[in-house]
Amino acid sequence: MKDVLYFAPTELTEALKLLAQYGEKATILAGGTDLVPRINYYELKPEVLVYIGNLGLDYIEQSDGKLIIGAATPTAKIAASPLVAEKAAALAEAARLSASPAIRTAGTIGGNLANASPAADLATPLIALGATVVLVSAKGEREVAVEEFFKGPGETVLQPGELIKEVRVPIKKGKSVFLKLGRRKAMTLSVVNVAVYVEMEKGQRCVDARVALGAMAPVPLRCKKAEGVLQGCVLPMSALEGAEFLDKARIEKAAELAIAESSPIDDQRATAWYRRKAGKVLVARALAAAAGVAI
Numbered sequence: 001m002k003d004v005l006y007f008a009p010t011e012l013t014e015a016l017k018l019l020a021q022y023g024e025k026a027t028i029l030a031g032g033t034d035l036v037p038r039i040n041y042y043e044l045k046p047e048v049l050v051y052i053g054n055l056g057l058d059y060i061e062q063s064d065g066k067l068i069i070g071a072a073t074p075t076a077k078i079a080a081s082p083l084v085a086e087k088a089a090a091l092a093e094a095a096r097l098s099a100s101p102a103i104r105t106a107g108t109i110g111g112n113l114a115n116a117s118p119a120a121d122l123a124t125p126l127i128a129l130g131a132t133v134v135l136v137s138a139k140g141e142r143e144v145a146v147e148e149f150f151k152g153p154g155e156t157v158l159q160p161g162e163l164i165k166e167v168r169v170p171i172k173k174g175k176s177v178f179l180k181l182g183r184r185k186a187m188t189l190s191v192v193n194v195a196v197y198v199e200m201e202k203g204q205r206c207v208d209a210r211v212a213l214g215a216m217a218p219v220p221l222r223c224k225k226a227e228g229v230l231q232g233c234v235l236p237m238s239a240l241e242g243a244e245f246l247d248k249a250r251i252e253k254a255a256e257l258a259i260a261e262s263s264p265i266d267d268q269r270a271t272a273w274y275r276r277k278a279g280k281v282l283v284a285r286a287l288a289a290a291a292g293v294a295i
Contacts, residue, residue: 008051012136015055015163020138022048023160029053030072031106033099034115052163057110060084067169071110075099075122078109088169090125090176090195097121097180100187110164113149116156119215123150124195125178127212127222131169137162147212150219174199174208177286181278183269190215191270194282198230198290204238206230206246206291211254215269216262216279226258226283235293248288248295255283 005022009015019026027046029035030053038044057072060081067087069078078084079095098104098112098121112122113133126146133149135142138161146167149156158164176197182188193214201207209230211223233246244250264275288295 004046005048006051007049008054010054012055012057012165015050015052016136016138016161018048018050019161019163022050026050026160028114028163030108030111031074033103033107034111057165062087062171065171067171069109069167069169071164071166072108073110074105075107075109075112076101076104078122079104087171088125088129088176090128090178090197091122091169093178094121094125094180094193094195097178097186109167113146113167114156114158114164116150116152116154116219118153118218118220119190119193120220121178121180121190121193121214123220124193124212124214125176126167126169127220128195128197128210129169129172129176130197130210131167133167134165135162136165141165143168147220147222152218172197172199172208175290177290179282179286181282189269192216192264192275192279192282194279194286196283196286196290198287200235200291203235203292205234205243206232209254209287211258211283211287213258213262213279213283216259216264216275218263221262223258223261223283225261226254229254229257230287230291235291246291246293248293251284251287251291251293251295252280254287255280258283 025047029051057070059070061068075095085092131146132143178195180193195212197210199208209227211226213221234243259280264272
């Protein structure tokens with residue numbers, strides 16, 4: 001790499017000025033686990049690198065009913081955080097199962113999102129939990145729902161001059177679950193991953209449900225039709241009258257609808273047929289675990 005400008009600002013305002021100055025020529029560098037291989041294989045030849053590891057964006061906090069995670073927070077730190085495990089269990093599990101120990105130590109939550117892989121492990125639990133990303137530039141700040149952040153493989157709503165500052169995860173009363181299937185037990189990309197959130201009022205009625213799929217569409221996908229068939233349903237042992245049951249059949253119906261909303265492809269890791277079959281099983285297992293239903 002000849003004639004590449006490299007900057008390592010120590011203040012966020014300084015970084016934003018650099019991004020504003022160089023615009024589309026600037027490439028943001030954090031952990032480098034996705035960026036550096038692309039450079040090594042000559043897929044990317046950046047003119048300007050702006051390293052954001054010195055900006056103080058490595059933090060996990062709780063504030064105003066939300067879990068706040070800085071964009072430069074390593075995946076390993078998220079996986080090891082008792083606070084994340086308590087308040088956002090699906091995110092903690094996704095971080096624990098992501099990549100390898102070396103990649104988890106270097107790779108960041110902001111980078112995992114900005115890379116915009118359809119199979120990004122951290123994206124699905126964030127969608128299921130209703131998280132948002134805070135985007136900043138020299139012009140100001142805006143907040144975008146994670147489910148609206150992705151435009152296609154490798155494409156996001158990030159504009160030239162913007163960077164991800166932090167991720168905000170609402171702290172909710174319900175239970176979240178993350179499941180992943182890869183070609184190996186560990187250190188593998190997802191063939192399919194699933195994250196769900198279910199809130200049961202008094203342990204009986206479903207008052208909120210969210211389902212998200214990874215590696216099953218051009219972007220991490222929220223499955224609203226699947227969520228709709230769960231809303232208001234009650235567990236079979238409930239004494240509530242007039243409500244539909246949240247039982248094995250209902251769970252399987254939701255799983256079918258989730259897969260129907262997806263559009264998987266054949267690639268080197270799996271066929272679309274296999275993804276649909278495996279995805280349906282994972283969605284059902286995750287929903288059953290979150291809702292407390294035996295299947």
